[in-house]
Amino acid sequence: MDGNLTKGPILKTLTKLALPIMASSFLGTLYNITDMAWIGLLGSKAVAGVGVGGMFTWLSQGLASMARMGGQVKVAQSLGRGEKEKAHGFAQTAVQLSTFMGLAYAILCLIFVRQMVGFFKLNDPEAVSAALSYTKIACGLIVFSFLTVTLTGIYTAQGDSKTPFLANLIGLVTNMILDPVLILGPGPFPKLGVTGAAIATVTAQFIVMSIMIICVIKQKKENVLKGTHLLTKIPAPYLNGICRIGIPTAIQGMAYCIISMVLTRMVSAFGAEAVATQRVGGQIESVSWNTADGFASALNAFTAQNYGAGKMNRVRKGYHASLWTVGIWGLIITLVFVFAPNTIATIFFHEPKAITIAVGYLIIIGFSEGFMCIELTTIGALSGLGMTRLCSIISIIFTGSRIPLAIFLKNTSLGLHGIWWAFSSTSIIKGIIFVCVFFWVTRKQTYETTM
Template sequence: MEGNLTKGPILKTLTKLAIPIMASSFLGTLYNITDMAWIGLLGSKAVAGVGVGGMFTWFSQGLAAMARMGGQVQVAQCIGRGERDRAHRFAQAAVQLATLMGMAYAVISLLFTRQMVGFFQLTDPEAQTAALAYTKIACGLIVFSFLTLTMTGLYTAQGDSKTPFLANLIGLVTNMILDPVLILGPGPFPKLGVVGAAIATVTAQAIVMTIMILGVFIQKKENVLKGISLTAKIPKEYLSGICRIGIPTAIQGMAYCAISMVLTRMVSAYGAEAVATQRVGGQIESISWNTADGFAAALNAFIAQNYGAGKMDRVRKGYRASLWTVGIWGLLISFVFICFPKAIADIFFHEPKAVATAVGYLVIIGFSEAFMCVELTTVGALSGLGRTRLCSIISIAFTSARIPLAIILGGLIGLSGIWWALSITSIIKGIIFTCTFLWITRKRG
């Protein structure tokens, strides 16, 4: 049966599923880098404003992870057990939950935009204005993003990663065309600046969502998303099943973002260039982050199906193959960040102070890239086993340690101390998560 991940050569099965997901994740990175490259032409204040607004879209992804992860794991485990009807019901509950939460987040964002942006205490009026404008549009229409993330997870759970890839590819092309037109306003087009960047991003998300919905109807193969109704009552059994898996992942994602917001507020004391560096640096870093996260999504579906089918030997072998793959990728990224930081910084910044700050960030963060890739992959593997609560506890505990560590190191060596706090904790988490997975799977024999 197509989409069955419990049979066939392990590395071939994993790679076939992972490559389109990794490519989709890489396209997501290009989305953000494209935005930042064009906004960079407006100056570091505009970049800082979009960086702050982007924090709230990132926070929303943590919330969206409840429906995405809960739906993906439950659907994949049901398929592994051969329970197609239950898989369909879990898929319906996940889509309904994503829609409700996306709309609720949009309403709250529109009502409290000023208070949300005010948390970062931006001292520059231009950066403040940019942050308000971007947040209103990007968060006000966030439901497209919620549904895109959830449907991507549900497609992946069935072993179909090609459809989300094609949808994201078309979305990226749209975004790359709209960005320069709406941000800079060439010829007859009005120059919308930061507002144009937000419109381009939201439009691309809406297109990706639409293509994935069309894919359900166009494809002849069986799909758990077929026949879903947004108005049907969600049975408590399926909602609680999704929440049991999804809530720890959502808390983990939102806590991670909230901690980053606190750190961003600390960074803002060093000026707009420092905030812009953290935002752009994070987008550059997502070349490794998104790729590892993409592989983790494939591994999650692979492990969930095989765990559901009781094939623990395939679970262990799949994890080991994945660990080698993402580890090598992370080492390559580390090499580039540490050896060529100025070449990367020059793409996004055009002011000497901002370039110097970005170079410092990339070198320090470079030391932790391989460990971060391993961490993300292992979180995907543990989640496939249904151990999302354990992932949440470990992640929140060590990510929270960034705040006191940043205060201590920041007091000793300034802004670089905050960057070192990020790097050190990523290294520790990578080691602990790997040891945890190996211990759990060995214990299960």
């Protein structure tokens, strides 16, 4: 079987799978940072509008994670047990489910776009116009993103992280070329502004998706996606299996986004610069977030295959190696955010007030980066064991606590910084709790296995 993760040196096997995924995550970070850097030239109001529109693409990723996580875990566990036919069934179901949900989400967004943007109560007409333009395009064609996410998960479940990386690399190059051309309109090209940024992003997503589909068709090596048909009836056992694993992850992702929407509405009371800072700050923070999430995806496939093969000792060793790797990376990001915030902020903002707000955000959020990396990695491991419900419960409870904490702190002398501290402190707590939960779960399973 190609991409067997149940054999060979643990660190070498995990690293070989993780590096392309982490590189793909870096590319995802560059997608976003490239957009923000060019949009930043249009002013903080345009950035605020894209920030609001970006909330709805983020919400969609929570929904997309149902097919992606359910498909990835079930495919990997089936391959670990040597059940290749079941692996194909789960892969096909995941793709069908992803297509349906992507189209349904797009239709709803196009119908209710004004109400969605209106939720944030933006006071500036320019910011509102930017939000509407970005949301219509980015969410109207979100099915490309849904399928890209799901196909990446299924490739990863088979131990192939190189193909998604190469596809994302080509997509990034496309995005980097299109961004300045469509946003700023040099020479004979029209200046499309925020609309251009949305078109560039959607085009890149379409290209990434297309490359991964073409690779399934053209590659001679075995792939569980071969022979996938979108219009066939979905067998109930496969659908139930994916939903059982994927729904808690989807609820977790969407709840996290909705909580952030509520917090963004609080932030909007401090002005467009504050909203823009939250949006751009989140993209800057994704340098650590996407890297940890990429490593977590590799660990998820590694854990699922080895769990399916009954090799729990190998699961624990893989987790330990991953924990050290992402923990060190998170510490490096902390040092950069805390000691060089001005350098980072001036790349994206050109107004003194926005720069000042961004510096405060980076310093406060910086303290939680290592803990956030550990949290995401541990969620990947626990999800590989099929414990997505437990992850969802913990994440929703402690992420949800940000709302009352932010309400309390913003009314103190901290003001806007109080909201940033609500983000940071809860991330620290979640990181600690998830590590404790993983060790408790794996000890319990080891004990039950020896009975």
